[in-house]
Amino acid sequence: MNKKMKTIIIPIFFLSLLLLISPAMAEETTDASWHQFHKDASNSGYSSSLAPDSNQILWASDEIDAIGSSSPAITEDKIFVNCFFRDSQTNVAFSDLKALDTSTGSVLWNTSIPTVEYGSWSSPSYHDGNIFTSTGFETNCVNATTGEIIWTFTSTSGSKGSVNGGPTIADGKVFCSDWDGHHYFCLDEKTGQEIWTFTVEGNSQGTPAYDDGKVYLTSWAYGTQYEGRVYCVDVATGSQIWCQDKIRDNCCGSVTTNNDTAYVTTYNFYGNAQLLALDKTDGSVIWQKTIQRTDSTPALAYGNVYVTGGCDGFSSSLQTYCFNATNGELIWETPTTEIIGDWTCSPAIADGKVFVGETDPHGSMGMSFGFKRIYALDAYTGEIIWTSPNGGASPAISDGVVYSIGSDGRVYAFAGGDATVDLIPESTETPGMGYVDFPNEITATISNIGTTVSGQFNASLKVNGTVADTQAISVLGGGYSKTVTFTWIPETAGDYAITVSVDTDDSIAESDETNNEATVMLTVGEGDPDLVPVSITPASVYENQPYEMRVAIDNIGFGTAENIAVTIKEENTVISSGTVSSLYPAATADYSFMWTPASSGISNLTVILDESNGIAEENEDNNNLTGKITVLPETAIEELSDNDWTQFQRNWLKNGSTTSPAPVADPNVLWKADQGGDVDVTPIIVGDTAYIYSSSGYIRAYNKNNGELIWSAQASSGLQTSISAYGDGKLFVATLQGDLLAFDATTGNELWNAHLTDLNLECPITYYDHRLYIGEGLAGGVQTKHYYCYDDLGNRLWAYENNDTAGFIWNGASVVGDYLVYPVHEGFLVSLDRRSGELVDKINLSSSADISFAREDPGMFRSSLAYSDGYVYTTSERGQEYGLVWKVGFDAATGTFLDDGWSTQNGFSTSTPVVYNGRVYVGQGEHGYTGNLTCLNDIDGSSIWSYYIDAGIKSSPAVSVQEDGVYIYFTTALENGSLFCLKDNVTEASLSWEYNPPNDDAYILQGAAISDGKVYFGTDGGYLYCITEGDWNPWDDFESDGGESITSYELFECYNCWKDGIPVPGTGADVTTYDLFQIFTAWKS
Incomplete structure (x- = not known):
């Protein structure tokens, strides 16, 4: 012890x-x-x-x-x-x-x-x-x-x-x-x-x-x-x-x-x-x-x-x-x-x-x-x-x-210093004209241009020297501003001096007491209202498509109009009538009505305001407007070749497969193009043109065969992850700020720009039959998020409300017959009438009452939906270890989901499945983790083979069906990522090749597009790559004058390409130090 x-x-x-x-x-x-x-x-x-x-x-x-x-x-x-x-x-x-x-x-x-x-x-x-x-x-x-x-x-x-x-x-x-x-x-x-x-x-x-x-x-x-x-x-x-x-x-x-x-x-x-x-x-x-x-x-x-x-x-x-x-x-x-x-x-x-x-x-x-x-x-x-x-x-x-x-x-x-307060009315905004017996708003920006906070003070509106309104401002920090709105109802017409005063009772000790007032002049008018129909929009539409038409009505008079009767006629037939409850002077109101044009050509729509003359106006002769509406005919669905990759996963069914050839061995860069920003989207390929955009804000078109720039255009706001779509001669691009843009695919000229939402857009655009479909992104958190439909003229056709959802990131829609079908982040599948936006069917993938193979936790859905032969396919994730692949029956004739299919655990996936010949190909794995490219049996979802990769596969596979077999192309989600090509050998997969871009160790988010023997993809290093099959090195493909395989001149040319970072003539490849060493060794021997 x-x-x-x-x-x-x-x-x-x-x-x-x-x-x-x-x-x-x-x-x-x-x-x-x-x-x-x-x-x-x-x-x-x-x-x-x-x-x-x-x-x-x-x-x-x-x-x-x-x-x-x-x-x-x-x-x-x-x-x-x-x-x-x-x-x-x-x-x-x-x-x-x-x-x-x-x-x-x-x-x-x-x-x-x-x-x-x-x-x-x-x-x-x-x-x-x-x-x-x-x-x-x-x-x-x-x-x-x-x-x-x-x-x-x-x-x-x-x-x-x-x-x-x-x-x-x-x-x-x-x-x-x-x-x-x-x-x-x-x-x-x-x-x-x-x-x-x-x-x-x-x-x-x-x-x-x-x-x-x-x-x-x-x-x-x-x-x-x-x-x-x-x-x-x-x-x-x-x-x-x-x-x-x-x-x-x-x-x-x-x-x-x-x-x-x-x-x-x-x-x-x-x-x-x-x-x-x-x-x-x-x-x-x-x-x-x-x-x-x-x-x-x-x-x-x-x-x-x-x-x-x-x-x-x-x-x-x-x-x-x-x-x-x-x-x-x-x-x-x-x-x-x-x-x-x-x-x-x-x-x-x-x-x-x-x-x-x-x-x-x-x-x-x-x-x-x-x-x-x-x-x-x-x-x-x-x-x-x-x-x-x-x-x-x-x-x-x-x-x-x-x-x-x-x-x-x-x-x-x-470090601070002298603490001063200096209050000023920095700016004053008035209406263009004031109106008698009407609440006119005057907005002032009050600033403290001193260095520290003020106490409470008053800000007042004076009209010809008389106080008309006063508001208290609790405090105003040094270097800060507040906006104050005053209201004034004049009794008579005339010219008035409008003065905004701050600290009217001198309660604040200021460094400058002489700058507390600012005055502007305002003219006040008096009289009757004057109602004018200004426009009917849209001015161009398609036949047999319901449109919400809008009439803009201005009051250019001096008084407020109440209960304004509105009549709409097509030729001589009344197609809509109603009222606008009130319209203040200098204000604009919209009157909306639904109209389905029955035939193509020019339709005359006439707006008549106050047809019975029940409202006394300054001018009774400007109440009518006839608009000539261009009605375009319905056209056949644009036919695409196997070499076209017109939107995410190739087409509106998101099937991701093609019979167009792609390189199966010896991958080399045919050309690459610097985009000046992150490339987080797959390219669009149509004919001989490749389209791409980057976070730099530029959209560019290249000759797909040699990389020559065809045109370049700049978006009005930021670009990031919403994959573009091509349709009927136009290229469509969505922005992070909620805008949808259309460009002439040949010239790059901007055709129109529509603001869809104050939230963002992150999912792929789906294009079909002159219509574009896209959902609101994750901005704003969980709330009501819309799926939008626009025609290719820039007109909104409808917006469907998805309640209580985080939004749509990468989970784009497919068009199956007359229906738009898409997954919702929280685990729902939705089917809408593609023309009207009306709900046809909706199922909850966590409810066994909806489908027998539901899961208590269906995961989060960030994959697009693909359609094949009576079924829709998608994936979900709940972290690296948990995620599902879904196959759900879909009746293309009625737009309803069927209790037929399966769900199988496959781990994290944002990859959109590709279905071909009884097999389902899908990527798995979050960035920062390992992954697999998996081949599932389409009958029951069981695994046929799984190819391991030491990086996550967030991309969606692109499949090329060639004479000697099926080849699958995908990218890995990590810094210094690669493009892979696998061959499906029935019971297993083999690696045909891996291409890792030299001198580009940036992240890769999206997958690839296939066209005419080439594969196209981009990286956050800012490059668009075109990969072809063949030797990068032109110098050993022909005999020189002296009979050698490599001449001194050819070695010198290769050295200069390496030293100066110049692409190899004819192939566009980059010469690495190892390549130069090989050329030197061949020359020496």
């Missing part, structure tokens, strides 16, 4: 010393430091430092390519930032770590580090004279004074290395991760030697949080039933203490710890997400609250937890939140009309203020975007104290200064 006691006795002085130094062992931290991501090892996000009350900039660095969503690490005299640069000419990327002087922002030193991957915005961390980074496959320890690399740890698993999660330093250890390698590592701080490795389910993306001998880790396993996980791990042993694995959405951010609670956020790809408070003892959920989707790391201060969320283009709004940290009660949130916060922004708190950013969707660095504005909010109310159009990325605070990175690649330091 005494012996045991002796082994644990610690001298009092040693114990006291231990107590004194143990905090420093975790991490030294002072007001003047912000050493790690989100301040410290616990990711608290709070500093007891003062913070500026005004928006003056102390300094702005040069454009140093600081990463747009990253955050600095700060010591007493230096700032450390991760930087990224991509050469636009060579497409080569570089990363470095830069040290800046805290006083001036000048660069003190820079050190090359591995290039960040996948748009990573990881941040550096400082401790004990060293700075630590995790980029690419390396974690580096760098001397903070000299920039010299002290040690390097290299991870060997995963495809990209560290992504977003930076290193945390505590307790003499460095904690880092390898993203899709699924690991967190614990390293010795001094040597970089690995102490232990912890494996998580899914991607290890967060920056670890350390607290009291434990480290808190996050992971996300996209598509699983519970996608998010939080782990508590013993630092000494690397063993798991607990895991909270019942978080519905992805934990892509980092944990923040405090006292007995751990806080974490989630990202939901299809809607809103959560902020959760977990018990640090066992990981149980204490409370959770709904917020916008986010990777934001929470910040803790004043008994509250602060977080930001929302992804531009996908969320309904971008917001910043404050919750009670104990019970989760919402204290305040920024208005949904503002853009304050973002999914990549982690708020910083100090001195009663919250510092957050406004995203810049056109920032400098891919997925990490960047920020174009910083806000200082009142931590207790959420009111804006000040703002500046600079910086905005996850701020860092040290010694009274706020540091933040902008999308321009600069670091900004805000």
Whole structure:
């Protein structure tokens, strides 16, 4: 007993010393430091430092390519930032770590580090004279004074290395991760030697949080039933203490710890997400609250937890939140009309203020975007104290200064200064003319061009010097503006001076008291209304198609018209009559009616307003309009050749197969074309023309045989993943901003541009019989999403409402006879009348009442639907391990689904199946995982063969049926992906070839198109490739004058192609170093 006691006795002085130094062992931290991501090892996000009350900039660095969503690490005299640069000419990327002087922002030193991957915005961390980074496959320890690399740890698993999660330093250890390698590592701080490795389910993306001998880790396993996980791990042993694995959405951010609670956020790809408070003892959920989707790391201060969320283009709004940290009660949130916060922004708190950013969707660095504005909010109310159009990325605070990175690649330091308020009416908007006895709206923009927040003040509207309306503005932050709308009802006509005044009672002390008013003149008219039918649209239509026609009616008079009678005649026959309830002066109203043209030619439609003259008007002679509507005849369905690939998976049935030949051996580049942006779509091939677009916004047409550019056109908004379609001489393109564009396929001239939705468009366009079909994308989260039908003239024919769905991404429709058939994300199949948009049938794939082979969890549907011989085929996924292939009977005569078919487990799939000769070919595997190209028996869904690939196959196979067999072409979803060709050998598949584009290690999303002995595909490296069968090397295909196979001149020509990066004459291939060596060897021998 005494012996045991002796082994644990610690001298009092040693114990006291231990107590004194143990905090420093975790991490030294002072007001003047912000050493790690989100301040410290616990990711608290709070500093007891003062913070500026005004928006003056102390300094702005040069454009140093600081990463747009990253955050600095700060010591007493230096700032450390991760930087990224991509050469636009060579497409080569570089990363470095830069040290800046805290006083001036000048660069003190820079050190090359591995290039960040996948748009990573990881941040550096400082401790004990060293700075630590995790980029690419390396974690580096760098001397903070000299920039010299002290040690390097290299991870060997995963495809990209560290992504977003930076290193945390505590307790003499460095904690880092390898993203899709699924690991967190614990390293010795001094040597970089690995102490232990912890494996998580899914991607290890967060920056670890350390607290009291434990480290808190996050992971996300996209598509699983519970996608998010939080782990508590013993630092000494690397063993798991607990895991909270019942978080519905992805934990892509980092944990923040405090006292007995751990806080974490989630990202939901299809809607809103959560902020959760977990018990640090066992990981149980204490409370959770709904917020916008986010990777934001929470910040803790004043008994509250602060977080930001929302992804531009996908969320309904971008917001910043404050919750009670104990019970989760919402204290305040920024208005949904503002853009304050973002999914990549982690708020910083100090001195009663919250510092957050406004995203810049056109920032400098891919997925990490960047920020174009910083806000200082009142931590207790959420009111804006000040703002500046600079910086905005996850701020860092040290010694009274706020540091933040902008999308321009600069670091900004805000130190405040003289706190001034200066209120001005910056602009005043009035109607073109005012009207008597009518509520006229005058809108003013009120700005505070000072440096800090004002108190409450009044803004007034004066008419000829008399106050007509007054509104109170609670506060107005420095550098910020608000819009105020006043209403005024004049009693008489005339010319009036309209003055907007701010701070009318001089309650605010301003730096300039002389700029509080602005005056404009407004003419007010008086009289009767004057109703004029302005237009009838659309002006061109097809016969035997129902159209919603619209009549635009203007009131160009001075009074309001009530109960306006509208009569529509076709020739002399009344086809519609109704009323417009009221129409204010200078306003426009639409009157709509349905019309089905019975025959082609010119139809005269006449609009008559107020036919009985019941309304007194300024002019009674302008109430009629006759529109000449061009009615086009129905035409035969355009015939396509086997060499045409006119839309996703070739045609409107999405069958993905052709008898057109394709290369079966010796793949070589016939030509390639630089698109200047990511190519995330399959090409469209018609005749001798190949069409493609990229994220650069350009649509281009090439001669498919030699790669010569035919035309180039630029879209009016962003392009990304919606695959184009060709039909009847036109090329149709959909944009991320919800626009549908039509181009003349021969000339590239834009024919029309229709705005479908304020949401986005991500699924393929389906074209058939002069009609286009497309669904709304994932933007806005779960809500009502429409499937649209437009004719090829640009007229909307109908929009069908799909309720409570995340939207349509890649899951396009097929046209089967008179019906449009498509899968819904949540597991429904829908059949609509393709002409009217009326629902014909809908089944729930999780309901055995609808089909006998339903599944309790049918998965998420992101695959298009293919039709073959009385059945529709599609796939679903719920993470890498779970996904189904579906075959469902479909009666093409009635448009109804049949309880006939099967569903079979095949793992993750967004691949649209191809059905041929009793076989179903389909890809499987998420990016970052392995995959298979599977051949299923069409009778029962059983596996015939499965070909393993060491990468996921998200693409849809393209099948070429040739004389010697069936060949399947597909791409792999990973960086440095490849194009594959398999041959179906009945009971197994064999690899015919793999083509990996040289000098192009970019990601590949979509598959390939087949035409006339060639295969076409694109990559995120920005290239469209045309692959043919044959030797890349023309120099050994003919005898030279001297009789040798390779002459000196030919060797010299090959060398020049290699040296200058010039494509090989005649073949367009790139000469690699290995190719040059082979040519040299042949010449020498």
